[in-house]
C-alpha cells in the first residue's frame with residue numbers, strides 16, 4: 645500500500661511569470677514541475693485521446709492562468725490559451741514529479757556546484 649502522505653500536497657507554489665510549479669508533499673518531498681511539462685502531459689481526453697497511453701504533447705501554451713483544487717484529490721490548471729479540462733490527480737502529479745526527478749529530464753537547468 646502506498647503511503648498516503650506521498651500524494652498529499654501541503655503547498656503548491658506557482659508564482660506569476662515563473663516557468664516551474666513546485667509542490668511540497670506531506671512526506672517531505674518537493675516536486676519541481678516545469679509548466680511546459682505539466683501542459684505537455686495534460687491528462688484530459690482532448691489532449692490524450694482514448695488510447696490509454698499518456699503522451700507528451702508539444703507546443704501548447706504553458707502559461708498557467710489559474711490553479712484550482714478539485715475535490716480533495718486533484719488540481720485543475722487553466723492555461724493562457726483558455727484550456728482547462730485537465731484534472732491532475734495528486735497521484736498523477738506525484739508520479740510526474742518523481743519521473744522528472746528520476747530521469748533528470750532537465751539537462752538545460754544548471755546544477756548547483758557546477759560551473
Ligand SMILES: [Zn+2]
Nearest residue numbers: 686688691730
Ligand atoms: Zn488537455
